Amino acid sequence: MDFLSAGASCGSAPAGACSVQDVLDRIGNKWSVSILVAAAPGPIRFSALERAIPGISRRMLTLTLRNLERDGLLLRTSYPTVPPRVEYSITPMAVELQSALLTLTTWAERHQADIAAARARYDER
Amino acid sequence: MDFLSAGASCGSAPAGACSVQDVLDRIGNKWSVSILVAAAPGPIRFSALERAIPGISRRMLTLTLRNLERDGLLLRTSYPTVPPRVEYSITPMAVELQSALLTLTTWAERHQADIAAARARYDER
DNA sequence: CGGGATCCCTTGCGATACTG
């Protein structure tokens, strides 16, 4: 059954996995979700993001911000002052994405114990 | 790979990103979703999976199957015949996960044009 | 302050060959 039916062509994924894979390729990396969460609802400054996301490097913050901006999930606004000031806000599209991710969060929390149990059982052998 | 127990805290993620990150760490790789989709509702044999997922290598199919089985998302049943026969089925928990992913699919399809446009705009400069 | 450039290590993944 393909209730995960896809619209566009998406390389070599089986029918149904395509669109999901597309999203995952964008936000399935180490920092995207953390940034999206931390940047909501915005605006928030670069240094504030850095402080809000423990463990992220300056490099990865910049890179991930660029990718999110490129996909239209973040809006970057720079003010040509001295010292410079840059603010990021999430777009309406990203807000909708967060709602979608909420479904995943619910699933994760509901089955977190089952997963732990399954792992324990598996690792025991 | 992550050998921490599933019950552990999500470490450095901001509040709210934790559970989602947890799911993404499991299925955010290259083949997990494709396999879950192809294996539904099951049972399906190893070679059938291999044929159903174009481009996957034997190695990655095996590895990803193991991880999914470990997390309790797939059930592996081997029949000690000659030649051997192994069947995989997705678990009820994985079925629920697919429903959750449907939300993401919907989002992806609805905004796929907007994303493409945002990218084009960004790349143009 | 908000990055870019460079270096380097680690991880993911593909290709290929072998096996019960």
Add this chain to the structure above:
DNA sequence: CAGTATCGCAAGGGATCCCG
């Protein structure tokens, strides 16, 4: 048929330094 073992490349990501 359903794997395992080994190799090697390339992407991901951290640390550090520099710069307008």
